[in-house]
Amino acid sequence: MMDVATKSLTGQGIALSFGGIEVLKGLDVEFRAGEITGLIGPNGAGKTSLFNCLTGAYHPQKGAISYAGHSLEGLPPAARAQKGIVRSFQHVALSPDLTVLENVMIGVARNYHSGWLHAFLPTVRGRHEKAEMRADAERALAELGLAKAADKMPSELPPGMLRLVEIARAIVGRPAVLMLDEPAAGLNNSETRDLMRSLSALASPDLVMVVVEHDMDLVMSICDRIYVLNFGAFVACGTPAEVRSNEEVVRIYLGSDDD
Amino acid sequence: MSDHPVTIKAVHPPLPERLRELVASDLGSYVLAVVLIVLPLLVSGSWMFAIGVCFANAIGVLAVSFLVRYGGEVSIGHAFFAAVGAYSVAILDTRFGLSLLVSVPLALVLGVVTGVAFAWPSRKLSGIYLAVSTMALALAVPELINNTDALTGGYEGLYVSKPLIPGLPMSFQRYYVALAVLIAVVFALARFRHSRQGLTILLSKAHPAAADAFGTRQVWARCAVLGISGGIAALCGAMLAFAGSTVSPSGFTLWSSIFLLVGSVVSFYGLTLARALIGGAFLTLVPQFLSASGAWIPVFYGLALLGMILLGHYLPRLKEMMARHGGTA
Numbered sequence: 088m089m090d091v092a093t094k095s096l097t098g099q100g101i102a103l104s105f106g107g108i109e110v111l112k113g114l115d116v117e118f119r120a121g122e123i124t125g126l127i128g129p130n131g132a133g134k135t136s137l138f139n140c141l142t143g144a145y146h147p148q149k150g151a152i153s154y155a156g157h158s159l160e161g162l163p164p165a166a167r168a169q170k171g172i173v174r175s176f177q178h179v180a181l182s183p184d185l186t187v188l189e190n191v192m193i194g195v196a197r198n199y200h201s202g203w204l205h206a207f208l209p210t211v212r213g214r215h216e217k218a219e220m221r222a223d224a225e226r227a228l229a230e231l232g233l234a235k236a237a238d239k240m241p242s243e244l245p246p247g248m249l250r251l252v253e254i255a256r257a258i259v260g261r262p263a264v265l266m267l268d269e270p271a272a273g274l275n276n277s278e279t280r281d282l283m284r285s286l287s288a289l290a291s292p293d294l295v296m297v298v299v300e301h302d303m304d305l306v307m308s309i310c311d312r313i314y315v316l317n318f319g320a321f322v323a324c325g326t327p328a329e330v331r332s333n334e335e336v337v338r339i340y341l342g343s344d345d346d
Numbered sequence: 347m348s349d350h351p352v353t354i355k356a357v358h359p360p361l362p363e364r365l366r367e368l369v370a371s372d373l374g375s376y377v378l379a380v381v382l383i384v385l386p387l388l389v390s391g392s393w394m395f396a397i398g399v400c401f402a403n404a405i406g407v408l409a410v411s412f413l414v415r416y417g418g419e420v421s422i423g424h425a426f427f428a429a430v431g432a433y434s435v436a437i438l439d440t441r442f443g444l445s446l447l448v449s450v451p452l453a454l455v456l457g458v459v460t461g462v463a464f465a466w467p468s469r470k471l472s473g474i475y476l477a478v479s480t481m482a483l484a485l486a487v488p489e490l491i492n493n494t495d496a497l498t499g500g501y502e503g504l505y506v507s508k509p510l511i512p513g514l515p516m517s518f519q520r521y522y523v524a525l526a527v528l529i530a531v532v533f534a535l536a537r538f539r540h541s542r543q544g545l546t547i548l549l550s551k552a553h554p555a556a557a558d559a560f561g562t563r564q565v566w567a568r569c570a571v572l573g574i575s576g577g578i579a580a581l582c583g584a585m586l587a588f589a590g591s592t593v594s595p596s597g598f599t600l601w602s603s604i605f606l607l608v609g610s611v612v613s614f615y616g617l618t619l620a621r622a623l624i625g626g627a628f629l630t631l632v633p634q635f636l637s638a639s640g641a642w643i644p645v646f647y648g649l650a651l652l653g654m655i656l657l658g659h660y661l662p663r664l665k666e667m668m669a670r671h672g673g674t675a
């Protein structure tokens with residue numbers, strides 16, 4: 088259990104503002120390996136902005152971010168991805184020129200390193216690499232029940248399926264940190280249930296998983312711990328039961344949902 | 347088409363299956379390639395020469411189309427990279443007596459290097475701003491050539507005469523070498539589309555932030571696209587020098603760059619052999635066809651352009667209406 092604690096993704100005093108507007112007000116977070124952490128809060132609370140700070144897309148004015156004890160300071164998103172820190176996007180960001188399978192293959196691309204020659208010529212190594220990437224992507228699609236959609240173009244699929252493709256791309260490369268931004272948005276009830284099962288199955292002692300979600304049933308049933316964000320500050324943090332019974336949370340966010 | 351998706355597929359599919367995949371993916375291109383290989387038996391020498399130059403221009407059209415397809419950007423300066431390739435061949439030939447075996451690889455390398463060298467400072471530019479900065483490249487070419495006339499021959503240019511294979515008639519070599527390079531570029535680009543780099547660059551075009559989040563930096567993608575595009579354009583120049591036999595500054599003006607873009611547009615940025623040839627034809631063969639019409643050339647040329655674009659626009663719908671299955675993408 089020792090190394091579980093050291094493999095967490097932590098942020099200290101993360102402060103972010105845009106043109107004088109404080110979006111994140113000095114947040115301290117610890118997302119632990121082996122747990123599924125929920126991150127909830129009303130629209131505009133700063134959930135996606137926090138993800139963007141953690142992945143390096145945004146540069147917080149203050150604060151320190153580290154993974155497994157190593158500072159991520161100054162590392163651009165691509166370098167963080169190389170460390171296995173991966174996210175899905177709230178607004179599905181797939182290439183319209185690529186098939187579903189090819190889009191998912193991009194999720195494992197960072198684990199392969201063949202050179203340019205293999206990109207242009209039909210070499211054995213290039214073929215081998217592509218076959219492996221393809222097999223990985225097919226497996227991830229199958230896990231999310233999308234095997235049949237592999238050869239479709241994104242434009243041929245409904246939004247809910249595109250959302251699942253987005254998630255498949257995030258999970259396919261065996262990430263160390265997986266941040267999912269509203270993975271259930273646009274999914275129907277049975278799709279959401281299947282997704283919950285898949286995410287729970289994905290949890291492992293080495294994986295840091297963070298889920299931003301508005302679907303309270305999903306968050307309450309799969310998360311081990313939940314952070315509640317409002318106006319760029321945490322108002323609560325704890326187990327689902329603790330968060331559910333927190334008065335302030337009930338007041339600002341869960342009021343209508345709970346009891 | 348993958349019937350049993352979950353089990354890991356054989357990493358080496360059996361050879362016949364691989365061959366079938368290879369052929370089925372591009373049957374039209376293979377037929378076309380065979381036609382082009384036997385074509386010199388049927389046409390006169392002057393047409394053979396013109397078609398050889400058309401092959402070279404088709405490579406240049408591919409360079410521009412590649413930039414559009416993979417970078418989402420437009421260039422009106424690709425004659426610069428073509429000049430780099432053309433003068434690599436011409437200078438090594440006339441000054442050092444070296445054949446294409448040396449000069450074509452050099453042209454490719456220099457094209458890639460200049461492409462990346464241009465990509466780096468312009469990495470933050472896109473759209474019309476990038477296009478106009480590529481124009482700066484094109485405008486510089488004639489001056490650069492004229493100011494280094496000890497090497498480049500200045501206005502008068504250089505004559506490329508060294509055969510690749512000594513003993514074979516030069517007219518055939520000019521045709522077949524250009525064809526071989528064109529086919530090689532089309533083949534390499536078809537492989538690239540399915541490569542790891544190709545996939546990530548295409549994502550970077552549509553969603554740079556997403557590509558970034560999966561390990562592909564936008565700057566890297568931009569440099570890669572312009573490097574490859576510059577390299578292909580340099581191959582175009584190398585073949586213009588060899589198949590066209592002369593190089594001079596008048597062959598690499600802003601107009602040349604614009605016509606490469608025109609060729610790319612009329613071929614709808616296609617990266618297949620047929621599309622590249624349509625583009626190349628608009629630089630070489632269409633003007634030659636129209637040469638009998640004297641002062642009306644620009645008008646007829648414009649009409650031909652318009653006709654091609656409308657045809658490309660409405661053909662898919664016509665095909666649909668006739669309920670026949672579509673051809674190449």
Ligand SMILES: Nc1ncnc2c1ncn2[C@@H]1O[C@H](COP(=O)(O)OP(=O)(O)OP(=O)(O)O)[C@@H](O)[C@H]1O
Nearest residue numbers: 105106110128129130131132133134135136137177
């Ligand atoms: N790039 C940006 N420039 C300016 N303001 C921004 C930027 N990104 C986020 N914001 C602002 O930061 C605040 C938090 O936005 P964010 O997207 O993080 O919220 P969220 O919690 O993800 O909300 P939602 O549930 O609607 O997705 C919003 O007020 C938003 O307008």
Ligand SMILES: [Mg+2]
Nearest residue numbers: 134135136177
């Ligand atoms: Mg959000």
